[in-house]
Amino acid sequence: MSDHTAFTEKYGPWAVVVGGSEGIGSAFANELAHRGINSVLVARTQSTLDEAADEIRAANPGVEVRTVAVDLSTPEGAERVTWATDDLEVGTLVYNVGSEPKYGEFIDHDWEMLAGRLQRNFVSKARLVHHYAGRMAPRGRGALVLMGSVAGFGGSPGFALYAASKAFSHTLGEGLWFELAKHGVDVLTPVVGQTNTPTMVKAYGRVDGAADPADIAREALDQVGNGPIWIEGKVQQLVGDRIGSDPAERVRTIGERAARLAAGNPVGVS
């Protein structure tokens, strides 16, 4: 029995890795393959998808990899992913894509660019989470990994919409962690800092001391059952104070309070 049998049984047999052709996304798909899970890689560029898929297959004989070339910043993008995976039992969704290579103030960006980011980082994300989580819950198992960032803990001038989209991931992920626990579905928001990925290196150059995508993917998957949030070691000090000492307890308290309110029981104002 392989070391990863329990992991594969809980989170396999297929994963959908959105933004899976390079950087942290392809690292996730590689690590999932190493643990025996097949992947559907989603990105816009077919050639880089093919390269990533070939590398994963070569390194992990027996593991299947499919690709879907689609733009998640368009309204139909997410639906196309659901159609392309209709015949698969998807046990893991990694919504990885989300970096912002364009520094700039909100009003200086074209609206078309911002609308695309809203679609990719909010709407498509919510749509795919809704689709796959809705199928995982009746099976009583599965995982959602919604990439977060240090930027999601406060306003970031120059990256205002990006930071807001990361806050969306954190907050959505925490709420779903509570809601889906009773269905056996794990939810994790990995909070990471600077990582040398192709997107970031192309835009801003290589950063000495930045994290390695493979380490992020491996450590995040090790923590997938320990949600709601995992903070990468290098940024723990930076975000520690902002997140509180026990995020799980904080979310549970809010969840139980909301359930009491919904059941018609007064909850007070504290």
Ligand SMILES: NC(=O)c1ccc[n+]([C@@H]2O[C@H](COP(=O)([O-])OP(=O)(O)OC[C@H]3O[C@@H](n4cnc5c(N)ncnc54)[C@H](OP(=O)(O)O)[C@@H]3O)[C@@H](O)[C@H]2O)c1
């Ligand atoms: N790298 C960092 O320093 C850093 C720091 C903190 C948090 N994070 C988080 O980590 C996650 C991954 O970051 P990353 O730097 O690896 O790169 P990323 O740019 O978020 O993701 C790159 C991947 O997404 C695909 N992609 C980009 N736009 C797409 C679209 N509209 N539709 C479909 N696929 C699309 C890319 O392929 P195509 O271009 O071919 O589409 C590629 O496969 C993000 O959520 C980011 O917020 C990263």
